[in-house]
Amino acid sequence: MFFWIGLFSFGGGLMPWIHREVVTARGWMKNEQFLTGVALSQILPGVNSVNMAVYCGQRMRGLAGAVVAVIAMLTGPFLVMLLAAASYRTILGVPWIHAAMAGVAAGAIGMLLRFGISAVQTIATGVVPILVALATFVALGIFKWPLLYVVAVAMPISVALAWPRGKSDA
DSSP states (O other): OHHHHHHHOOSSOOHHHHHIIIIIISOOSOHHHHHHHHHHHHHSSSOHHHHHHHHHHHHHHHHHHHHHHHHHHHHHHHHHHHHHHHTHHHHHTOHHHHHHHHHHHHHHHHHHHHHHHHHHHHHOOSHHHHHHHHHHHIIIIISOOOHHHHHHHHHHHHHHHHSOOOTTOO
């Protein structure tokens, strides 16, 4: 599965595809487990999809699963890049290649949107988390504000709003 995803993926945005295969189609993980892996793969250094392959492989088959998942994820793109490098000038002259890339981009956007909706449905336990997620989307996606500044503001607000308050808290 990771070989197939790596072979036919272009430029990132693979979390929705991995989610569909691991959670929806195959049932190898629950949605909550997968979202934990998404969070881990985003905070660790490296490519998020490769980090997610490590996470999924490790959760399913331990160290051997992690190694196999990463090798599978990277082997296909490596071979495609070798082939593309050898035929670079010829590929640029083929008009339908540009149309195919536009179609792939549209499909990736649709999968990313579906994954976002699924994630919100899973973690939405009230109005406040949805409002924070919506504000983050607007700040990053519409206003194009820098990620570092948005996270620096949204993170403390999210933690403060989610912090458990007992009867003794003022």
